[in-house]
Amino acid sequence: MKMIIGILLLIAPLIASAAPSLNHLVEDVEGNKVSLSEFKGKVVYVDFWSSWCGPCRKSFPWMNQMHEQYQQQGLAVVAINLDVEIELAQVFLEQLPAQFTIRYDPESEVARLFGLKGMPSSFIFNRQGELVQQHTGFNLEQTSQYEQELVNLLEQ
Template structure:
């Protein structure tokens, strides 16, 4: 990573950290709506009302994001018919960076672009990757920062329980 990329990454992370203090959302609050351009047209949160949503914030330069994509594809394939919808929100300043990432690491779920970083600010995202689990009724159930293999069982367990109607 060159100095310019490093400074860009650090400034985005610092901005997310500062913004999260002001805008952080709380569990059981209604998830803030959004409407963003995506790889296949406009992505609106309201379109997925009635589904359990795994909302993932990511960037092309984020190492753990590369590890999370295959797992999110598996989640969508395994639980999509039961009502899960994975949605990725890319935070790269240039959409082309995200598209290059997706050429190598395809997503089998909708991808939205937020180069201005408004959506992570309103969700109180503190770093990447971060995910927010949103109920079928549109309420925030759970937030998770980072991603490592050891996170998978807990996250998938929560998703499975919620799809089965358990809280």
Template sequence: MDKKKKRFYVRTVILAILVAAIAFTVYTTATKDTVPLLKVGAEAPDFSLVDLDGETHRLSDYKGKGVLLNFWGTWCKPCKKEMPAINSQYNAFKDQGIAVLSINQAQTVFEVENFTDSFNLDFPVVIDKTKSVTRTYNVNKLPASVFIDPEGKVVRVYEGEMTEKMLAEFFSSIKPK
């Protein structure tokens, strides 16, 4: 086989591989369903993240309490709007067995501290630096909130901004009996 024919076959094979890869990417993107955060009734996956004071928080440490996992970013306008409501309702419910774990989306400590200081938040704020928890919980839109009962089961998933009234209702549904 001469050089030209060999080069032609190699180029044809490479081109075929590229076309197949592009077709596969287009197909998987077009047929991808949006994955829900987590199914209600599912066991909430355990994780471990560090807060702004260097303290480690594991979801399993909160067993026996109702827990709100609130995923957010400093750039997210609805996140900013709901933070005071979360803080207010946390303070109203914390003595009733409710915990809030606020999970920032991989931003710098400086950005997160400026944000939390401006709201004077009373609950732990952790940074998901690698977004591993965000991926585990299939969070795609912010803000996203996952409400977990004292047994560790997901009872509600909410995407979007929450009001104080909604939070009061949601916290009431997960507080220990």
């Protein structure tokens, strides 16, 4: 039993560091590794998307609206693209420009750590960098609920 507890104590920090957090590294448009921790202190809406994802096309206008409406109150919208070929993401963004931050995870390393169950997947972090909500898919009928979750966190 002591051995099992010892092993758990050794691996617990590894498991905790791999959990969805703002400490992971993704790529910017130039391919530089950047940390999501640059958004700590804000309410952060992290959205994983891909160029082939139909519901992602519906979520981008909503994310633009949320960014425009709440960025001054401390909201950061960060959309992480999972396309292996960045050119596919660029074509998508030409059709649906983003006014919020775009990052890239072409090897899906961070996506695996977040344990995506579908596309798009969104994760909401409070100002302390704690994961407080997550959604799989994007449903236009639920945008009021999504927005209310953000407003509640912004008011804290």
